[in-house]
Amino acid sequence: MQKINLNQKLSLFNEHWKPHIVGELNGQYVKLGKFKGPFTWHHHENEDELFLVVKGRFRMDFREDGKDREVWLEEGEMIIVPRGTEHRPFADTECHVLLFEPASTLNTGNVENEFTVKELERV
């Protein structure tokens, strides 16, 4: 049983949009990601997804009740995206994010494209 320092883990990789696993509990992964630019629109059929800003800020674009919406998330702020909700994170400058989600979650959900990461790495 060892503690995990988020900034130390974040120093171990540089890729954008490629979250790395830093912990596992109750069938869920804790991941750290570096966001920059726009991600791809997608949704997850069966998984709710949590995003917590560790450093910087990003905008979550999403569709709710048939309308396009957006919310900016700053350090110390989080959002839970329910399963089925179309969403797309966007970061104007690099943003460090902690994610909680089921181990089964594919980063691009129902979409498969250049952003898709099938083999997650651990740091």
Next chain:
Amino acid sequence: MQKINLNQKLSLFNEHWKPHIVGELNGQYVKLGKFKGPFTWHHHENEDELFLVVKGRFRMDFREDGKDREVWLEEGEMIIVPRGTEHRPFADTECHVLLFEPASTLNTGNVENEFTVKELERV
């Protein structure tokens, strides 16, 4: 779908050792707690538990391989306590902590005493 500001939520309650629910996903709760002093020794039969320090620091005492151990956790550090592991958080000064654990988790696990909180509140 609304963002959740951890510090704003933390400003809404003052009790120590009484985590409040701030989010729910995939059958898990996200809680915020204020720790001060020693908690009670306990374990959870079926739940792994995550502690992430938002402000301050605390010490996690635990028993592993029959030995008593401890680890200090500072801001931006987290620890995952696996099910079955005896543990006791201790904070020398007030510490703000984010917890992530199954909705079924009782704060004192296998123990019932003055620290036990059966009716969780949301903020």
